[in-house]
Each structure stands twice: as structure tokens, then as C-alpha cells.
Amino acid sequence: MPDPRTVLPGTPKRIGVAADHGGFELKEYISRMLREAHYEMVDFGDKQPKPDDDYPDFVVPLARAVTRGEVDRGVAICGSGVGACIAANKVPGVRACLIHEHFSARQGVEDDDMNVICLGGRVVANTFAWELVRTFLHARFSGAERHRRRLAKLVKLESSEAA
Numbered sequence: 694m695p696d697p698r699t700v701l702p703g704t705p706k707r708i709g710v711a712a713d714h715g716g717f718e719l720k721e722y723i724s725r726m727l728r729e730a731h732y733e734m735v736d737f738g739d740k741q742p743k744p745d746d747d748y749p750d751f752v753v754p755l756a757r758a759v760t761r762g763e764v765d766r767g768v769a770i771c772g773s774g775v776g777a778c779i780a781a782n783k784v785p786g787v788r789a790c791l792i793h794e795h796f797s798a799r800q801g802v803e804d805d806d807m808n809v810i811c812l813g814g815r816v817v818a819n820t821f822a823w824e825l826v827r828t829f830l831h832a833r834f835s836g837a838e839r840h841r842r843r844l845a846k847l848v849k850l851e852s853s854e855a856a
């Protein structure tokens with residue numbers, strides 16, 4: 694079992710985080726754990742816990758940074774994780790999912806090339822959320838033909854819906 698605070702070779706290195714007030718505390722915790730584990734952490738806000746802030750204002754810039762390759766992967770958090778997930782998936786090229794268990798944290802990357810993990814700050818405990826993030830970051834897209842075929846259909850859908 695690798696040291697949980699060590700970045701494994703080949704893992705994504707630059708990780709973006711974003712949260713509204715509902716996810717602020719968890720974002721601060723995940724940010725600290727990412728730094729301690731020697732990831733390069735980029736904070737898209739909110740920078741202060743403001744009870745009236747709106748998750749799209751932080752999650753959409755994070756999602757754009759993922760698709761532009763400015764960060765390798767994203768962690769998007771709101772109270773339930775639902776709003777963050779909906780917002781992130783509006784950005785073409787983002788494959789975000791609300792995750793509550795390890796199987797999907799891993800398989801979502803291996804099969805579906807998930808590039809943003811969404812968490813509910815009012816739903817999951819900090820330590821468990823960090824374990825889910827680690828599983829997500831340690832997982833790799835398998836590149837299997839059937840998964841590429843499915844993803845290609847989604848890419849096509851994104852362009853045809855945008856037209």
C-alpha cells in the first residue's frame with residue numbers, strides 16, 4: 694500500500710478545486726490534503742465562506758481550466774454536489790460526476806474518463822471525501838476501444854447539440 698500522502702508516478706499533478714459556501718469547508722480540507730500530498734493545487738474559489746455565493750461562479754472556471762488543460766483534473770464541491778456536477782457538465786469536454794463511493798471514483802475514470810469529481814460538502818465526511826479524491830486521482834482511463842467508442846458518441850453529441 695503506497696504512502697497515502699505520496700503522489701504516485703504518472704498521476705495527474707495539477708489539481709483544480711472549486712466550491713460555493715455549501716462546500717467551502719470541504720474544499721479547504723481537500724486543498725490542504727492535496728498540498729500535503731505534493732499536488733499542485735489551484736483554487737478557483739470561493740476564497741471566503743460567503744453564504745450568498747453561487748456555485749457556477751467557481752465551478753465553471755474550474756471546468757474550463759480542465760478542458761483547456763490548465764489543470765489535469767478538477768474537484769468541484771457544493772452542499773450536495775448536485776449543482777456543482779450540473780454546472781461542470783455544461784462545459785463541453787468535461788466529464789463530471791457526483792461520487793459517494795470508491796467503485797465509481799475509480800471506474801468513472803477507467804471507463805468514462807471522468808475528469809471532474811463532484812462532492813457534497815454537507816453529505817460526505819472530510820476524511821472519506823479525501824479518500825474518494827485519492828482514488829479518483831490514482832485511476833487512469835483504460836483507453837479500451839469500447840470506451841473510446843462511447844466517449845466519441847458523447848463528443849459528437851456535444852457538437853450537434855451546440856449547433
Ligand code: RB5
Nearest residue numbers: 715771772773774775776
Ligand atoms: C446552496 O445552499 C446549495 O444549494 C448548494 O451548495 C448545492 O448543494 C446545490 O446543489
